[in-house]
Amino acid sequence: MARGMDIEDVDTVINYDTPSYVKTYVHRAGRTARAGKEGQCYSILATGEVSRFHKMRKKAEDPERVAVHSVDQEKLKENVESFSIALTKLKKTLKEEKQRAYW
Known part of the structure; x- marks a missing residue:
């Protein structure tokens, strides 16, 4: 942001x-x-x-x-995939918003 x-x-x-x-x-x-x-x-x-x-x-x-x-390390390991998906979506959204801002 x-x-x-x-x-x-x-x-x-x-x-x-x-x-x-x-x-x-x-x-x-x-x-x-x-x-x-x-x-x-x-x-x-x-x-x-x-x-x-x-x-x-x-x-x-x-x-x-x-x-x-x-936080228990094992609990974190259970959520790595979800975190990765969320970060990928965030990067995509930020890129789209940046492109819209330049139009």
């Missing part, structure tokens, strides 16, 4: 790549909280990203609002 896009009724954001800066994380998570609404933001982290994420999280205004959960 390009910066500046305002998509209505977003109630969930999923970060597939960890933001490097807390400001970026808050900006992404804030996409779920438009017009007084609440939402959820999930970040999928590789083992090597966890420490950096915790350091970034501590810099947030209210770090305790960012709950941390671990």
Whole structure:
């Protein structure tokens, strides 16, 4: 997604790549909280990203609002195909939207 896009009724954001800066994380998570609404933001982290994420999280205004959960690796493996299909569809949709924007 390009910066500046305002998509209505977003109630969930999923970060597939960890933001490097807390400001970026808050900006992404804030996409779920438009017009007084609440939402959820999930970040999928590789083992090597966890420490950096915790350091970034501590810099947030209210770090305790960012709950941390671990997911069983076997559960993730069960969903790899679904994730791959969803990402392929997303890439296709973004490409189509980009092409429409240039017309």
